[in-house]
Structure formats: structure tokens, C-alpha cells
Amino acid sequence: MRARPGALQVGSFRGVPIRVHVSLLVALPLLALSFGGALQQAAETADVPPGALSGHPWAWGLAVAVGLFLSVLLHEMAHTLYALRHGGEVHGITLMIVGGVSELAEVPKRPRDEAVMALVGPLTSLGLAAFLGALTWLVHGLGMFQVQFALFTLAMLNAVLGGFNLLPAFPMDGGRIVRAALTPRLGLLRATRVAAGLGRMFAVLFGVWGLVTLNPFTLVVAFFVLMGAEGESRQVRMKALLERVNVEALMTPRMVGVDLDLSMQDAHWALRHEHVSMLPVTSAGRPVGRVTWAAAQAVPEAQRGGYVVRDAMEDGVVADLREDGWAALRRMAEARVPMAAVVDEEGLLAGTLDWNDIQRGMARAEEAERQRSGPGWPRERTA
Known part of the structure; x- marks a missing residue:
């Protein structure tokens, strides 16, 4: 409902402020190091010959990290555009360490509207992945290895972003689709509890995987998924109570x-x-x-x-x-x-x-x- 603390405005889209959370400023160098360290393996996956990529691996890592969050921005802009076209009110888009969030004034009253609005983000990401994948196929074999690698990497990032957000748990878009599907039968409060419970389950799975693989970024994702699930459940519960009290x-x-x-x-x-x-x-x-x-x-x-x-x-x-x-x-x-x-x-x-x-x-x-x-x-x- 309000601007998140620790967020800096960097632009706007159709009058909606676009903000960058300070957690993102911390994450970008870490992601750059992570992507840079796996550059050779990523090049092999993209069918790019060893040594064909010029530039420092960390520079490529930073470019990939920035590309990821630009993809997240497009994902959130799709949510915002749908909301604005259907009479909704959006107070801002905030890019964070594990993705982005469109700050709506209110959840759509009709479950169908919430489901469609949640779905347009992942569909945008998957559509971008398909488009960039097609471009990768077109330039394959032309010796344009830098372009081929960039297109392939962005296609993979958008595919992962779209798939991740379709997980049926809060705070991902899939959790909102689950809630919308359950609301006519269970009511908003109980449907939110189910989606939030799924969010907690996925947070535990991410946390266990992060510990097993010693991946700190996966642990951070687990923490933010858990906090997102708890926050959504708490807000809907608060709404249900306060709407009954003058x-x-x-x-x-x-x-x-x-x-x-x-x-x-x-x-x-x-x-x-x-x-x-x-x-x-x-x-x-x-x-x-x-x-x-x-x-x-x-x-x-x-x-x-x-x-x-x-x-x-x-x-x-x-x-x-x-x-x-x-x-x-x-x-x-x-x-x-x-x-x-x-x-x-x-x-x-x-x-x-x-x-x-x-x-x-x-x-x-x-x-x-x-x-x-x-x-x-x-x-x-x-x-």
C-alpha cells in the first residue's frame, strides 16, 4: 500500500514510480561474481566456443545481473499495465534482491481479475524467453558469439523468471493464481492461508537446498519467500478484521x-x-x-x-x-x-x-x- 522503506526512486512508468531497494544494490555485485564465476560453463551451454567471449568474466557477470533485473522490471510493468487498464491503482514498482513487486492499492475484488493480473507477468517473461530464444537460433552458426551468448542468457533468465513465478505459493504470482482459484469456494481469508502455507513450504525447501549446496543466494531467496508469505497472510487477516470494525x-x-x-x-x-x-x-x-x-x-x-x-x-x-x-x-x-x-x-x-x-x-x-x-x-x- 505504501512505498517500501529503503527504496530509491529511479524513474517512472505511466506515472507509477519505479524504485530500487537497497538490497538490490548489495545483490548486484554478488550476482556479478556468481555469474562471472560460472561464465565458462554458461558459454558451453550456449554453444559458444571457449575463449570466444571477450571481456572480463566479472563484466559479463554484471551485465547478466543487470539483464536479470531489467527482465524483472518488464515482468512487473506487465502487471502494472494490466492493473491500470482495468481501473486499478498502482503506487509503485520496487525491484528487490529476489525480484520485484507491484504495489497495488487493493487486491482486485473479483478472483478472476486477480488470477489474470498475476498471470500476465509470467506470460510476459515466458514470451520474452521464446522471442529471445528464436533470435538465438537465428544467429547460431553466424560467428556472432557475443550476441549469441547474450541472447541465449537473457532467454534462459526470462524462462527461469517466468517458471519461478508460476510456483503455486506466495509471494510468487502462482500463489495469487492459487488464491484466486480457491477464493470462490473457501473465501479470501482461508484461500490466502492455503497459498501462504504453500509459500512457507517452498521457503523451507529453498532453505534446505541452499544449506545442502552451500548457496547463500538460495538461502536469501528462502528468507524473502518466507517473509512474503507471512506478510501477505498477515495483511489479508488484518483486512478481514478491520473491515468489520468502525x-x-x-x-x-x-x-x-x-x-x-x-x-x-x-x-x-x-x-x-x-x-x-x-x-x-x-x-x-x-x-x-x-x-x-x-x-x-x-x-x-x-x-x-x-x-x-x-x-x-x-x-x-x-x-x-x-x-x-x-x-x-x-x-x-x-x-x-x-x-x-x-x-x-x-x-x-x-x-x-x-x-x-x-x-x-x-x-x-x-x-x-x-x-x-x-x-x-x-x-x-x-x-
């Missing part, structure tokens, strides 16, 4: 904020008195932004009386008393704001909502569901 039941009641025309000295005192890192800024009782402890601290103590809150306030997020907690959390995450001001029917401040409120509300809702449902919680109506 913001009013989650929020911290608060009738008074920091008035727009108060001094920063007053804001500093209010933040200290409330023991919070931020408070809503109000005008005539209506929230218009937020003021943070960091902003108050940034003004020298001797000068706080000469600055008013409107000079230092930041944009905020507003939530309605009657809307569900998931909708409010999504809006906070998309705006990258850790607190929402809650308003009543007249638009007046009624409370605040932050992550601590959400965690406490989820714990209460979870306990209530357990007591109502008994063993086997949570139960979900099938479609």
Missing part, C-alpha cells in the same frame, strides 16, 4: 486539538502534556492538518512564542467515525501519515487514530471473534 471503536477520543493560531510554545506544551509525537491542528474545531513533536523541537525554545502553529503544521488525513478501520488505515498508509484525525457527522474533531489504536482494536476484535466462533476461528462465508 473507526469509532478504534480511535482515541479527542475533542480538542491544537488551534491553528496558537503559538509553537503552546503546541510544544500540548504535545508534552499528552505524551504524543503529534496532534491534530484545528480551526473552529475542524481538523486542518497536524503538528509534530519534531516540528516543535525544530524551533529554538526562545523563539517558539513568536511562531504560530499554521507556520509549522503538516498535511493530515481525516477519517469518518462510521467508516471501517481498513479504509482509514489504507488512506493513512497511502499518504504516509501515521495518524488520522477522526471527525463526526458535522466535520468536527472527535478523536485520533494511529497504529497503536489499530493494534489494540485488532486484539479486541480478534478476541471477540474467538469467543463467538470457538475452535476453528476465523470462519468465513464462502462466495
Whole structure:
């Protein structure tokens, strides 16, 4: 739902930011060394004579590593393009150490749409593999060994990328296809549990294989697959809980904020008195932004009386008393704001909502569901 921490924006596609995670910057040299060390074996596989490749093996390794992540980018752009053409909202594409992720505002509501959107990525990769493989066949025997090797390697990378993402487990695309197929019968929550369980199983298999072969990259893949499966399962579970709870039941009641025309000295005192890192800024009782402890601290103590809150306030997020907690959390995450001001029917401040409120509300809702449902919680109506 939001930009991942540790990611740097390097471009955009149809208005969608393209980011590179710092893990990728660490992975590229390691992949270059790995590919460079296996260059001779790779050349033999591509039917390129020994010594026909000019240049340092590590340079070839780096080129192959960059080619892999360009292939991942095309894979993710296919997901993004499908989502945008079907009315979806994508907040960004992030390239990471084990691939990429398209950050959707929301999972498609129809299982069929999720399945097709998941499928277009691997089909794009496999299509590229077939196209590059055909070009490799065309240049074979022409003595263009550098081109032949590059085309063959990129074809193999895309074939592996497409096949890997079709594994029927989260966080790969195949896991989303499995969930989409099971959702009409099991419901979204239980279908996610099955796909996440398959993801954990594959993570264990990757981990065992990495230990047996002493391959650190396979161990890293196992770790990220496990984290992806856990994260997807946790998010869907959170969504299922919060959609049933109104913001009013989650929020911290608060009738008074920091008035727009108060001094920063007053804001500093209010933040200290409330023991919070931020408070809503109000005008005539209506929230218009937020003021943070960091902003108050940034003004020298001797000068706080000469600055008013409107000079230092930041944009905020507003939530309605009657809307569900998931909708409010999504809006906070998309705006990258850790607190929402809650308003009543007249638009007046009624409370605040932050992550601590959400965690406490989820714990209460979870306990209530357990007591109502008994063993086997949570139960979900099938479609």
C-alpha cells in the first residue's frame, strides 16, 4: 500500500514510480561474481566456443545481473499495465534482491481479475524467453558469439523468471493464481492461508537446498519467500478484521486539538502534556492538518512564542467515525501519515487514530471473534 522503506526512486512508468531497494544494490555485485564465476560453463551451454567471449568474466557477470533485473522490471510493468487498464491503482514498482513487486492499492475484488493480473507477468517473461530464444537460433552458426551468448542468457533468465513465478505459493504470482482459484469456494481469508502455507513450504525447501549446496543466494531467496508469505497472510487477516470494525471503536477520543493560531510554545506544551509525537491542528474545531513533536523541537525554545502553529503544521488525513478501520488505515498508509484525525457527522474533531489504536482494536476484535466462533476461528462465508 505504501512505498517500501529503503527504496530509491529511479524513474517512472505511466506515472507509477519505479524504485530500487537497497538490497538490490548489495545483490548486484554478488550476482556479478556468481555469474562471472560460472561464465565458462554458461558459454558451453550456449554453444559458444571457449575463449570466444571477450571481456572480463566479472563484466559479463554484471551485465547478466543487470539483464536479470531489467527482465524483472518488464515482468512487473506487465502487471502494472494490466492493473491500470482495468481501473486499478498502482503506487509503485520496487525491484528487490529476489525480484520485484507491484504495489497495488487493493487486491482486485473479483478472483478472476486477480488470477489474470498475476498471470500476465509470467506470460510476459515466458514470451520474452521464446522471442529471445528464436533470435538465438537465428544467429547460431553466424560467428556472432557475443550476441549469441547474450541472447541465449537473457532467454534462459526470462524462462527461469517466468517458471519461478508460476510456483503455486506466495509471494510468487502462482500463489495469487492459487488464491484466486480457491477464493470462490473457501473465501479470501482461508484461500490466502492455503497459498501462504504453500509459500512457507517452498521457503523451507529453498532453505534446505541452499544449506545442502552451500548457496547463500538460495538461502536469501528462502528468507524473502518466507517473509512474503507471512506478510501477505498477515495483511489479508488484518483486512478481514478491520473491515468489520468502525473507526469509532478504534480511535482515541479527542475533542480538542491544537488551534491553528496558537503559538509553537503552546503546541510544544500540548504535545508534552499528552505524551504524543503529534496532534491534530484545528480551526473552529475542524481538523486542518497536524503538528509534530519534531516540528516543535525544530524551533529554538526562545523563539517558539513568536511562531504560530499554521507556520509549522503538516498535511493530515481525516477519517469518518462510521467508516471501517481498513479504509482509514489504507488512506493513512497511502499518504504516509501515521495518524488520522477522526471527525463526526458535522466535520468536527472527535478523536485520533494511529497504529497503536489499530493494534489494540485488532486484539479486541480478534478476541471477540474467538469467543463467538470457538475452535476453528476465523470462519468465513464462502462466495
